[in-house]
Amino acid sequence: MLLVSLIFVVVGINIFHSMKRNIAGKMADIAVIKSFGASDADVRSIFLLDGLWVGVGGALAGAALGLLAAYNVNPIVEAFSSFLKAAAALLRWMGIGGPGGNYRLFSPAHYYIDRIPVSISGGE
DSSP, X not given: OHHHHHHHHHHHHHHHHHHHHHHHHTHHHHHHHHHTTOOHHHHHHHHHHHXXXXXXXXXXXXXXXXXXXXXXXXXXXXXXXXXXXXXXXXXXXXXXXXXXXXXXXXXXXXXSXXXXXXXXXXXX
């Protein structure tokens, strides 16, 4: 829980500095908007809505990518294992690597699972 809290703090600081840099880069635009009679609250609401859209868009994209990765975790692990096997074969071909073998990320010799069980409920 502490790690998740720390991640949220870092993300919040990152968004704050991103929006601050966005505002600093649009000072001329803010001056034009204010010259047309917009109040400070109007200008503030523009940037608050911009931050809201960035946050909502990031949350939706992150949730979609997270669900996609969760549903496909076993093929991802298999692809990564295949990449490691190919890298080991390349190193052996170059004369750098050790003896060959059947490398697996979650070998049944060391783990009690052959694949990662995935169960995603809508309430989580």
